[in-house]
Amino acid sequence: MLVRVFANLRQICGGVGVEVNPDGQRVIDVLDKMVEMFPDLKGEIFTPEKELLPFVHVFINGRNIIHLDGLETIVKDSDQFALFPPVAGG
Numbered sequence: 001m002l003v004r005v006f007a008n009l010r011q012i013c014g015g016v017g018v019e020v021n022p023d024g025q026r027v028i029d030v031l032d033k034m035v036e037m038f039p040d041l042k043g044e045i046f047t048p049e050k051e052l053l054p055f056v057h058v059f060i061n062g063r064n065i066i067h068l069d070g071l072e073t074i075v076k077d078s079d080q081f082a083l084f085p086p087v088a089g090g
Helices: 009-013 027-037 039-045
Strands: 002-005 017-019 057-060 081-084
Touching (some): 002 009, 009 039, 027 039, 027 081
């Protein structure tokens, strides 16, 4: 599955897209595999309780997972997966 990453996450992941082969079919499985691949990602996207940090957004096919099943949302290899970190500015 190709995961598009944005802002400072591109530096951590080494580019705009990351090929991820998760051990499951849920959003959390994809993110867990990404953290395994890029350990510095963990503090950028997760709280200590392993919830998404405020203002971190995951979009599947253009829909925010908060409007789906959150981290339990099922994803397919063909889905468009985008990960946005908190962004400051004005």
